Amino acid sequence: KSKNNPAVRRWMKDLKAVAYKADDILDDFQYEALHRDAQSHQSVSSKVLSYFTSHNRLVFRHKVSRDLKNVLFKIDELVTEMNKFGLTERQEVPHALYRQTHSGLEESTEILGRENDSEVVVKLLLDQHDQQNVQVLPIIGMGGMGKTTLAKMVYNDRRVQKHFDLKMWHCVSENFEATAVVRSVIELATNGRCDLRDTIELLRGKLQEVIGRKRFLLVLDDVWNEEPQKWEDLRPLLCSSVGGSGSMIVVTSRSQQVASIMGTLPLHELACLSEDDSWKLFSKKAFSKGVQEQEDRFMIGRSIVKKCKGLPLALKTMGGLMSSKQEVQEWEAIAKSNVGCTSLGKDEVLSVLNLSYRHLSSEMKQCFTFCAVFPKDYEMEKDMLIQLWMANGFIHEEGTMDLEQKGEFIFKELTWRSFLEDVNVKQFSETVACKMHDLMHDLAKDVTDDCASVEELTQNKASVKDVHHMIVPSCELDEISTLLKGTSSLRTLLIQSRQRDSKGFKLTSLRAFCCVNSSFIHSPLINRTHLRYLDLSESDIARLPNSLCVLYNLQSLRLNECRRLRYLPEGITNLRKLNHLYLLGCDNLQRMPPNLSKLHNLRTLTTFVVNTGDGFGIEELKDL
Numbered sequence: 001k002s003k004n005n006p007a008v009r010r011w012m013k014d015l016k017a018v019a020y021k022a023d024d025i026l027d028d029f030q031y032e033a034l035h036r037d038a039q040s041h042q043s044v045s046s047k048v049l050s051y052f053t054s055h056n057r058l059v060f061r062h063k064v065s066r067d068l069k070n071v072l073f074k075i076d077e078l079v080t081e082m083n084k085f086g087l088t089e090r091q092e093v094p095h096a097l098y099r100q101t102h103s104g105l106e107e108s109t110e111i112l113g114r115e116n117d118s119e120v121v122v123k124l125l126l127d128q129h130d131q132q133n134v135q136v137l138p139i140i141g142m143g144g145m146g147k148t149t150l151a152k153m154v155y156n157d158r159r160v161q162k163h164f165d166l167k168m169w170h171c172v173s174e175n176f177e178a179t180a181v182v183r184s185v186i187e188l189a190t191n192g193r194c195d196l197r198d199t200i201e202l203l204r205g206k207l208q209e210v211i212g213r214k215r216f217l218l219v220l221d222d223v224w225n226e227e228p229q230k231w232e233d234l235r236p237l238l239c240s241s242v243g244g245s246g247s248m249i250v251v252t253s254r255s256q257q258v259a260s261i262m263g264t265l266p267l268h269e270l271a272c273l274s275e276d277d278s279w280k281l282f283s284k285k286a287f288s289k290g291v292q293e294q295e296d297r298f299m300i301g302r303s304i305v306k307k308c309k310g311l312p313l314a315l316k317t318m319g320g321l322m323s324s325k326q327e328v329q330e331w332e333a334i335a336k337s338n339v340g341c342t343s344l345g346k347d348e349v350l351s352v353l354n355l356s357y358r359h360l361s362s363e364m365k366q367c368f369t370f371c372a373v374f375p376k377d378y379e380m381e382k383d384m385l386i387q388l389w390m391a392n393g394f395i396h397e398e399g400t401m402d403l404e405q406k407g408e409f410i411f412k413e414l415t416w417r418s419f420l421e422d423v424n425v426k427q428f429s430e431t432v433a434c435k436m437h438d439l440m441h442d443l444a445k446d447v448t449d450d451c452a453s454v455e456e457l458t459q460n461k462a463s464v465k466d467v468h469h470m471i472v473p474s475c476e477l478d479e480i481s482t483l484l485k486g487t488s489s490l491r492t493l494l495i496q497s498r499q500r501d502s503k504g505f506k507l508t509s510l511r512a513f514c515c516v517n518s519s520f521i522h523s524p525l526i527n528r529t530h531l532r533y534l535d536l537s538e539s540d541i542a543r544l545p546n547s548l549c550v551l552y553n554l555q556s557l558r559l560n561e562c563r564r565l566r567y568l569p570e571g572i573t574n575l576r577k578l579n580h581l582y583l584l585g586c587d588n589l590q591r592m593p594p595n596l597s598k599l600h601n602l603r604t605l606t607t608f609v610v611n612t613g614d615g616f617g618i619e620e621l622k623d624l
Contacts (some may be wrong), residue, residue: 001085008085013449013466018074020468020489023393024065024509024530027553031529032060034552038337038574102217103169106151113312114146114270118153120499121250121268125154125217126163128265129246131546132237136249138225138259141270142418144313147252150270151219154250165244166216176225178234182207185218185238204237223253228261235262257413272310279305281312287318292439293324300331309437353374357419366394367410368419371436372444372451373469380420381433382411383604387556387580391512391532392469392491404579404603457483465611467490472496491530495520514558521545529553536562537582541565549574560606561585571599583607596620 002009056458092397104208121139128135141147154160155169170181179198186194186203196202225231238249251262259267273281282305287293301322308314325331353456360368367389374380386407389395395406414420420434430450436444445451452462469492484490490507495515512533513520517542528550535558542564549571555581565586570593572578578599583589584606589602592608594615602624610618 004284005085008087011081011085014074015078015428017465017489018071018078018575020509021067021073025051025064025071028064028067031552032064032169034576035550037145037576038550038552040610047392048500049373059144102171103152103167105156107405111149111153112281112284113170113273114150114153117270118157121150121154122157122160123251124265124268125160125248128248129163129215132245133264134243134247134249135264136239136251136262137265138251138263138267139252139270140253140256140259140267142311143254144311145270145272147254149251149312150411155217155219160217163246164217164248165214165286166211167218167220168216171220171221172223172225173420174224176223176227176230176234178230178237179203179236181220182237187209189216200237204241207237208242213242213244214247215243215244216247218249219420220249220251221257221362223262224255226255226261231261255413273312274310274317275305275604276308278308278315281315282308282319282322285316286322288323291323293575294328296328297331300328300335303335304331307438309439311439314439354443357447360419363395364410364413364419366392368440369416369444369450370469370492371420371446371479372441372448373494374452375470375471376438376441377435379433379435382434383580385434386411387533388492388512390555393511401541454483470494479544494535521548530558532577534558538562540564542574544569546571548572551575552577554578556580556582558582559586563587566590568593568601570594576601578602580604581606591616592620597623598624 002012033361056397075505078329083343090458110618111439117181123135124137136469139147139150155167161167166189168185170184170188172181179200182200182203183194183196186196186206189207196206212415222316228349246419247264252259253259256267272278279302282301283293286301287297291297304318305315306323308318322331322334325334352412357365368390370383370392371380386404388405389410390403394412395403397403398406401409411420415434418437419440421440449462449466452464452467454470454472456462457464457467466489468489470490484507489509491509492512493510493514494512506527508527509530511530512526513531514533514535514537516538518536518539521544522538528547530553531551532553532555534551534554534556537560539562541559541562542557543566546569549569552575554575556578557575558580560582561584563585566588567590572593573595578605579601580600582604586607589607589609591611594613596602596605596608596615597620600623604619604624608618608621610616
């Protein structure tokens, strides 16, 4: 509704704003608890002094009570307004709306760039003829890569048709319940309706009756399930109870996790199309409906094809768009834009990629869209990215996985699903880095208004009130100071500048801050309550202020290449949530703060200067 109704769109922005405010208040409670815990280890005089500061418990109680009351009042208002918009009814998605695929392959269809893939998969299927147990072959690739098309090519290959006694095609989509899959297989095997109740024992008996010891091929297309237990429920029914030697299940999925859960054979991963095949696929669509194959269009078309990066569905979509553009000027305009920034072109291209995005978990969506804060082709360090996700509360502990492990899992999932790409290890270091495909960057920008550039704000293409994450190039700091004056919505601010501290704004909700100008550490810009990520790398700071020691929520402190840094404050051991302390290139660091062993949660410590005396020796590391 928000896409077509401005009032609903405004309501959703208000809802997001109050949710952020509520999160800040909960954070205030957590910070107060951490402050009182740290205070319990202080001297009596320090405790007495705290009653005359802003940390007086009565002052805190009054402030939080007022803020909480205001937030709850606003939420009540929004709920009342929500009812007027008719947003209260939760509608179940009808089963018929799940994506449906079929095994049919038109004889006239020319498939480009998948002949080798088809030969590899067909040979692998035929080579399993002596296997007594049913084998499972996963085919994976990002959305729009052509997994279903490849499965159809294999399914309809004459050698495959001859080899298997029984062939079945079932589009799984999101419904991976054992009863639903088994019922469908029975109906496919009998070419009739199965009227049995959803009792697994009845369905198992019927499955054994209709398949028996026949050699079968079952294609499970578009599998999304990543819950191992669901496959464990289904696997004995399909892989142990039925089928003759050489029986095969082919699974297509966008998820490597699905492949690892279900596969018994090594996965077959689809790569992007070659430059030649990409051009053939694009031009087949583009130069139709009367559009002439003129030389100037060839040059423009090549630049459009390059932006599609070999993604078949994106190439077909863009080719179809260009087939409706008769004028060369229209081609030029689209080629110069971000993969077709006319509403029709951009929406069609991004809808291809949106197929994958819609099926991400809410955590993965937040982590992916956050990457839009970085400009295109920006090389992101994996550890930095995960720590920024943690700082913003995008990821949560799950089962036996803590935040770090969950972040690693999400990063791997996003790379396997091609939302992040070009993962590599930088030379002379073990730093893993990644980039976003241009199209994926466009998608991230399209589905979130949380991130904006200075240019977008100055041109009024985005509202500063809606922006929560920003990176500021070195030449634009003064410009952004005016825009941010009076706002407190930013949660991530990455400043690539050595300019002087700007005192025109204060950010009360900041979770992550990066700046090479050390003067910012002394400014009121940083709110100590919420900050979890602080990067002052390459700054000229010589000594960190004691005020840093009350950043009780701080998880990551990066001081790499701070070559003038000589000391860390002794009170840094109060930062019990600190996970990462980076000191690479801090060659003038003379000693460590005493009793570093108190930082029980520390995972990264790149430098330790061994010294004499209690609390300064190497034994401080033994329990970390």
